[in-house]
Amino acid sequence: MPGLMAVSLYITFSPSTSEGVSLTAARDRGQLVFLEGLKSSVEVFFQTPEEPHPLQFLREAKAGNLQPLYEFVRTALTPGDDGEAAWRCPVLLVDDLSVLLSLGLGAVAVLDWMQYCRATVCCQLKGNIVALVHDREDTEDEENDILLNGLSHQSHLILRTEGLATGFCRDVHGQLQIRWRQPTTQRDRSLTYQYKIQDKNVSFFAKGLAPAVL
Incomplete structure (x- = not known):
């Protein structure tokens, strides 16, 4: 299947837009299993599902049980008995x-849940996991720091986006740092690009080499 051939499962807990990519069309073609957290949370609170809901932890007095969410991931990626x-x-x-x-x-x-997902998606099925985490440098959030550091330690590729330190610029909207973790060496490899968000795509260029500057 062309296009989103490798994309099989998308879990979102926040409003998201994907310019140029129709998640609905991919789901209709059988290329995507989509769990929308905001919409599914309504089902948890106002309906009584016959089976454990992926977001069952929202109804529990002590949140922390992500096993139903992991089972949702595992089941979505496991072929059924119908061939x-x-x-x-x-x-x-x-x-x-x-x-x-x-x-x-x-x-x-959350890190334990990610570890179980990695064992299934990456090790067993030879796939990949892409996860978004916000880096809140302006606030003291110990839990978010633990999550960010834990995921960074487990990841092979880290993409960090941030605005320009010099403030707003019409021709450069921010910069992207790409870091490849090298387990066998003491120093990771990294590259930094600047980018400009356009109507339907994003332009990347080396630092200081924006088309408008040249």
Whole structure:
């Protein structure tokens, strides 16, 4: 299947837009399993599901049990008994993990859930996981720092986006740092690009080499 062939599971806990990519069309083509956290949370509070809901932790007095959410991931990626083909190189997209902390979960519980997902998606199915976490340098949030550091330690590739330190610029909207973790060496490899957000895409260029500047 062309296009989103590798994308198999998308979990979002916050409003998100994907310019140029229709998640609904991908889901209709069978390329995407989509769990919308905001919409699903309504079902948890106002309906009584026959089976454990992926977001069952929202109804529990002591939040922390993410096993139903993991089972949702595992079941979505497991071929059924009707001869359904298995996912090939699946990708789990999570947008975003920081919201789980706001819902009362601890960083350790979220990291444990990610570890179980990595064992299934990455190790067993030879796929990948992409997760968004907010880096709140302007606030003291110990749980978010634990989550961010834990994920950074587990990740092979880290993409960090931030605005320009010099403030607003019409031709440069921010910069992207790409860091490849090198487990076998003491120093990671990194590159930094600047970018400009356009109507339907994003332009990347080396620092100081914006087209408008040249």
